[in-house]
Amino acid sequence: AAGVIQSPRHLIKEKRETATLKCYPIPRHDTVYWYQQGPGQDPQFLISFYEKMQSDKGSIPDRFSAQQFSDYHSELNMSSLELGDSALYFCASSLVDGGNYGYTFGSGTRLTVV
Amino acid sequence: AQRVTQPEKLLSVFKGAPVELKCNYSYSGSPELFWYVQYSRQRLQLLLRHISRESIKGFTADLNKGETSFHLKKPFAQEEDSAMYYCALSGPSNAGGTSYGKLTFGQGTILTVHP
Numbered sequence: 001a002a003g004v005i006q007s008p009r010h011l012i013k014e015k016r017e018t019a020t021l022k023c024y025p026i027p028r029h030d031t032v033y034w035y036q037q038g039p040g041q042d043p044q045f046l047i048s049f050y051e052k053m054q055s056d057k058g059s060i061p062d063r064f065s066a067q068q069f070s071d072y073h074s075e076l077n078m079s080s081l082e083l084g085d086s087a088l089y090f091c092a093s094s095l096v097d098g099g100n101y102g103y104t105f106g107s108g109t110r111l112t113v114v
Numbered sequence: 115a116q117r118v119t120q121p122e123k124l125l126s127v128f129k130g131a132p133v134e135l136k137c138n139y140s141y142s143g144s145p146e147l148f149w150y151v152q153y154s155r156q157r158l159q160l161l162l163r164h165i166s167r168e169s170i171k172g173f174t175a176d177l178n179k180g181e182t183s184f185h186l187k188k189p190f191a192q193e194e195d196s197a198m199y200y201c202a203l204s205g206p207s208n209a210g211g212t213s214y215g216k217l218t219f220g221q222g223t224i225l226t227v228h229p
Contacts, residue, residue: 033217043158043200043219090158092217105158 004093004106012112013081021076021109025093029104031055032074033094034066037108038087046089049074081113116141118203120220127191128228135186135223137175137201145203147177147184148217152198161186161199171195191227199223 005024013019025032034046036059045058049068060066063081068074078085090108117140127133139145149161162170164177164184175186184201201220 035217045217104160 004091004104006089006091006106006109008109009107010110010112012114014114015081015083017081017113019078019081019111021078021089021111023074023076023091023093023106025072025074025091026104029093029095030072031094032068032072033092034060034074034076035090035092036087037090038084041087043090046076078111083113086111086113116145116203116218118201118218118220120199120201120223122223123221124224124226126226126228129193130190133188133191133195133225133227135199135201135225137184137186137220139182139184139201139203141182141203147175148202148204149173149175149184149186150200150202150219152200152222154197158200191225193227193229196225196227199225 004026007022011019023032023034031048031050033048035043036046037043046060046064047054047058047066048056049066052068052070064076064078066074066076074091076089088108088110090106092105094104119138121136125133125135139147147164150158151161152158161173162168162175164175172190173186173188175184177184186199188195200222202217204217
């Protein structure tokens, strides 16, 4: 069965560079969530989209932006990267009543900023 | 504000022993509670959710609103249960809510089951 696809799997960037992470949700899922998990930390919610509109915003830095496209895939754009941005970024998708069905997570993108 | 607390960072048991992973939450309303599991080098997977009252891989969890707890239990642990377990909370499914669908995770508990 199709799962949530994230690309790339690993990414190494230098400080002050820009990175773009992509998330392809499960077909027919209309909601995408982005989470950031730093080393040894629990996942922190960044932002979510429902039907291509931002539905909620968490602790996402102003240097980051995200959007959901017409095919429901989402991209997380990160600019002026800092060492502290090194983390596992994973997305999840769900149906509109995702609270009843749970979430399906991608494997994540491991970003390393050097 | 919604908050999830897993007081145990590490939990070790022997195979065949009962295991209980604790989870407490705070939420001003009727939350939906989940347990997620992350096996080594794999993605997070939904283990179970309180509304379905199901048992997955021998695990059960009962929502206790009086104690605001959602502890995960298994009577006889197996070595393959060794993993990271996250308790998570979500606001009710309400498309009009601003925090709709957002999961708040606990800190996670690493369960190690020894042979």
